[in-house]
Amino acid sequence: MIEEIEKISNSSIMRDNLDFKYYVSGTWEKSSSGKTITIKNPYNDEIVGTVQACSIEEANRVITVAKENLECWNELTQRERADILRKAATLMKEWANPLGYIMMKEIGKPLKSAISEINRTAELFEATAEAGLQQEGETIYGDTFKGFSKDKISMTYRVPLGVILCIGPFNYPFNLTGSKIAPALMAGNTVVVKPPSQGAISPLFFGLILEKAGLPPGVLNIITGKGSEIGDYLVQHPLVNMVSFTGSSETGKHIASVAGMKPLLLELGGKDAAIVLDAANLELTADIIVSGAFSYSGQRCTAVKRVLPMPGIADQLIELVKTKTLNLSIGNPEENATIGPLISSKQCDYVQGLVDDALEKGSTLVCGNKRQNNLMWPTLLDNVTTEMRIAWEEPFGPVLPFIRVKSAEEAIEISNKSEYGLQGMIFTENIDLAFNIAQELEVGTVQINGKSERGPDHFPFLGTKSSGLGTQGIKYSIEAMSRPKVIVLNLSEKGKLTKLCKYD
Ligand code: NAP
Ligand code: G3H
Secondary structure, three states, rough: OOOHHHHEEEEEEEEEEEOOOEEEEEEEEOOOOOOEEEEEEEOOOOOOEEEOOHHHHHHHHHHHHHHOHHHHHHHOOHHHHHHHHHHHHHHHHHHHHHHHHHHHHHHHHOOOHHHHHHHHHHHHHHHHHHHHHOOOEEEEOOEEEEEEEOOOOEEEEEHHHHHHEOOOOOOOOHHHHHHHHHHHHOOOEEEEEEOOOOOOOOHHHHHHHHOOOOOOOOOOEEOOOOOOHHHHEEHHHHEEOOOEEEOHHHHHHHHHHHOOOOOOOEEOOOOOOEEEEEOOOOHHHHHHHHHHHHHHHHHHOOOEEEEEOOOOOOHHHHHOOOOOOOHEOOOHHHHHOEEEEEEOOOHHHHHHHHHHHHHHHHOEEEOOOOEEOOEOOOOOEEEOOOOOHHHOOOOOEEEEEEEOOOHHHHHHHHHHHHEEEEEEEEEEHHHHHHHHHHOOOOOOEEEOOOOOOOOOOOEEEEEEEEEOOEEOOOHHHHHHHEEEEEEEEOOHHHHOOHHHHHEE
8 A cells, every 4th residue: 555655656765665764854764763663553463664763863853944944934925835735635635545544554443434534634734725815914993992093003914833843643643633734834834743653654644745745845844753752852842832732631731731831732632421311312312422432443532431311311322322332343444343443452451441440330231341452342331420430531442431310400510520621412302401501511512412523624623621722623723823913003193094084
């Protein structure tokens, strides 16, 4: 598959056999550390490739190069930048199948979902180009406040922040890197990407794609290496002007603690709750809950991570969810099994620990609780109580707890007690009631009769509490990656607008 991309792209400069290089100043290089990170397929342990374990000196170099190329990138017009993004989108679509295949191998995502992640990113690039072209400044008279007049005029336009450091998670290695790169570039910034180590190969292709699309060398640089080794250095580097991070709340909080006064965009973990009321369409709700909880084996920040059903419908709902869960395919991501491997055996151990804790404390196993290597069968737990870890912790695996509640008030209370605040769901045909509850939930987004999800990508996407800082989404990301620049014109006696008005 790599050969297929190389054939279409007419280039094999990214690698020596399966050893991938990192991308700096428009060239592909090996780390002088001599060290590499081996990426194994989480389904069968086969080696997918190795990436460079770059050093601190190399981290310094990519950032310095990004800084040096800010000016040349800013000499281009918005339209020229938009054209590059659009060309990149076209290439992504052309390469979607082989790129998706590589991603499937490195993170165990079902092949169809991996390919659609590449196509989603292409659409995001196109939409970001369009949104960037819509950006306009504004002119404001000073006469809203006493003591000021129309003689004082502010002109506001947006300028880039500088070098944006983009760090993404393993579960969307291409899309959650692209959703940072595109707005950063469109806003006129240069970029340093640090991909997740497990999932580092597919984002490296942004180098090739954007270069082919006409991006000048040094505007985008991609450094691979362990976050634990080079992460703090990158975040704290004085030439980095902003950090855009998606990953766990633990790493996000750590980044916030070391970043100083740099602007941050943090998209972190979640524990999204589905409140199911008596007036819900249960068949539809069960379908949505199963797909929301188990696609990519629950390894999504927005996965349905707990269900809070009302007493009148709980038994029927759990039965429906059980039937649909037992129908899920389990196995090889290449064959598009819904439930594939978790990213590592360490993660499986963690998920198993949550299940064991719940069972020891008296929850009821509805189905699942079986493991084979990194495959974990989708597991439903009933009668979960707030004393159990699974009520609060994010499994990032195929486990769904049902916490039966007595009232909507109790559901709101349990929802809000979570340290997370990404999204919430309400299932009911009583839209007035749903709207009332939605206003009480302490989350970034509430979905009514739908699963929690990030897309479509021009919607605002944000988390409260430990789920994040700042707002993502095409126009919101462009805004977050730029700042207003204000020039105030103080008119002299001769040019006073108030005087001119007298002649009208
Ligand atoms: P993670 O372990 O926090 O890693 C995320 C990224 O941070 C990786 O690239 C990692 O590099 C890097 N990193 C680690 N230590 C660092 C440091 N000290 N400084 C800078 N970077 C550092 O998260 P993950 O396991 O990949 O992803 C799963 C988590 O992400 C879940 O909690 C999920 O909910 C969350 N997530 C949230 C969203 C959202 O939009 N809200 C989206 C997707 C995922 P290495 O890989 O080299 O360690
Ligand atoms: O894993 C977190 C992602 O931001 C979720 O995106 O809702 O499109 O699956 P998604």
